[in-house]
Amino acid sequence: MTKYQLFSEELKEHIRQQIWRSGEKIPSVRASSQQTGYGTATVLQAYQLLESEGWLIAKPQSGYFVAPNIQALTTVPPQSTQAPVRINDLLFDVFQRTKDSDIVPFSSAFPDSSLFPQQELVRSLSSASRKMDNRSALTHLPPGNHDLRRIIAQRYVQQGLHVGPDDIVITSGGLDALNLSLQFATQPGDYVAVESTTFYGALQAIERLKLIPVEIKASADGGLDLNDLAEKLSTYPIKACWLMTNVQHPLGYTLSQARKQALVDMLRQHQVFLVEDDVYAELYFSAKKPVPAKVYDQQDQVLLCGSFSKCLSPGFRIGWVVAGKHSKAIQKQQFLSTISSSVPVQLGISHYLLHGGYDNHLRKLRSTLQDRKSAMIHAIRRYFPDSTTVTDPAGGYFLWLTFPAPFDSHAFYEQALEKRIAVAPGTLFNSRQDDLRHIRLNYSYEMNEENLIALSTLGQLAKACLSDSSNQQNDCSVK
Numbered sequence: 001m002t003k004y005q006l007f008s009e010e011l012k013e014h015i016r017q018q019i020w021r022s023g024e025k026i027p028s029v030r031a032s033s034q035q036t037g038y039g040t041a042t043v044l045q046a047y048q049l050l051e052s053e054g055w056l057i058a059k060p061q062s063g064y065f066v067a068p069n070i071q072a073l074t075t076v077p078p079q080s081t082q083a084p085v086r087i088n089d090l091l092f093d094v095f096q097r098t099k100d101s102d103i104v105p106f107s108s109a110f111p112d113s114s115l116f117p118q119q120e121l122v123r124s125l126s127s128a129s130r131k132m133d134n135r136s137a138l139t140h141l142p143p144g145n146h147d148l149r150r151i152i153a154q155r156y157v158q159q160g161l162h163v164g165p166d167d168i169v170i171t172s173g174g175l176d177a178l179n180l181s182l183q184f185a186t187q188p189g190d191y192v193a194v195e196s197t198t199f200y201g202a203l204q205a206i207e208r209l210k211l212i213p214v215e216i217k218a219s220a221d222g223g224l225d226l227n228d229l230a231e232k233l234s235t236y237p238i239k240a241c242w243l244m245t246n247v248q249h250p251l252g253y254t255l256s257q258a259r260k261q262a263l264v265d266m267l268r269q270h271q272v273f274l275v276e277d278d279v280y281a282e283l284y285f286s287a288k289k290p291v292p293a294k295v296y297d298q299q300d301q302v303l304l305c306g307s308f309s310k311c312l313s314p315g316f317r318i319g320w321v322v323a324g325k326h327s328k329a330i331q332k333q334q335f336l337s338t339i340s341s342s343v344p345v346q347l348g349i350s351h352y353l354l355h356g357g358y359d360n361h362l363r364k365l366r367s368t369l370q371d372r373k374s375a376m377i378h379a380i381r382r383y384f385p386d387s388t389t390v391t392d393p394a395g396g397y398f399l400w401l402t403f404p405a406p407f408d409s410h411a412f413y414e415q416a417l418e419k420r421i422a423v424a425p426g427t428l429f430n431s432r433q434d435d436l437r438h439i440r441l442n443y444s445y446e447m448n449e450e451n452l453i454a455l456s457t458l459g460q461l462a463k464a465c466l467s468d469s470s471n472q473q474n475d476c477s478v479k
């Protein structure tokens, strides 16, 4: 152990013994150095280490203070009831088995590809590639294409989020941005708060980074339960939250501005990072585009992640993180994994954004999705058991269906697949994989005859599943 690590362990012990209490100012670097005999550089390094681990906070011109939420670090957290997350195998299996082109793709994570401006994008890509020179691969290393970052920044500024191109790092899709951000904010073994129910990508990242999930209650009607979050923040030494404040996947809610602000205030008090997953930002149905929680962030504690996958081109794999002062740290993580996102694709997308009529495309996309949502809800009401409840999200392209217990969403998924219809079972969306009462359906496809028949088949399967489960059998097949 180096000297500064040794000194930081001594300080931790003092804080555990409440020699220094929550919120209290600790001696200045100079005073500490004189009292302990450690050099000022060693003391400063120890203070900075404790700050990065959440034990201390630095206040400009005032010095270092013990963090306000220190109980969570000093008390041994209650034994987590969570087994380690192991979602990847199940997900991989579901994706492998549902990707054939003759399967009705209600399980897909992407919108109907015919909704994207494919021809304009191809034109932009070829025009941009022709202008590529030999140096492009180097000039587009992280943080990525300057024009692209500038256009993304412009769109945020129009919403009142004052960021510049240098705050933004271009990544290989939204998931890459989210993973890099979570990796930056945590160490293996740390606690991370996620919604329950959540996007499985968050669970995969937690599994890969060997983190411990803390589930925060969330519902389609009530959104994220901030009281539950407050309680969990004072119980567990949570290092980061991975949350969606707009068009939450899969529940579909968008938090009000007041609740976004309350969320950011709470996380600031506890010195906890927010990895904000905002990949559905453009797919809102409200009159005004909802702002991300990041607009209330004064300290770069929110790492805002976006993507073009859901609104422009899933296959192009371009996303970004608004990282602010952490931009360099995120770029260093990138160097350890993908190095950079594809250069021709960055150029092609920025060409399209400058010349291709992006906002027109988005207006059309939102309006089509809204019509298709109504059509699918209508069909579900017609074909599914009366006891089925279905969300009516204010954006995106997913419906979340709830069946009365007992129901087996996994058996339902298997039976549907035998009929060449793919649905996403609820088991994919929580860390214990025990959600058997829900399925997710993608409503972005046209409600043509084939899809209508598929929904009617699903409705019959659901009826069979419910009547079999009331007879204690575990089989949803339509007799």
Ligand SMILES: Cc1ncc(COP(=O)(O)O)c(C=O)c1O
Pocket (backbone or CB within 6 Å): 109, 110, 172, 173, 174, 175, 176, 199, 201, 249, 277, 279, 307, 308, 309, 310, 314, 317, 318, 319
């Ligand atoms: C909520 C959410 N976040 C992130 C992603 C990943 O986005 P990308 O495809 O850009 O990596 C997805 C994709 O399904 C998603 O649904």
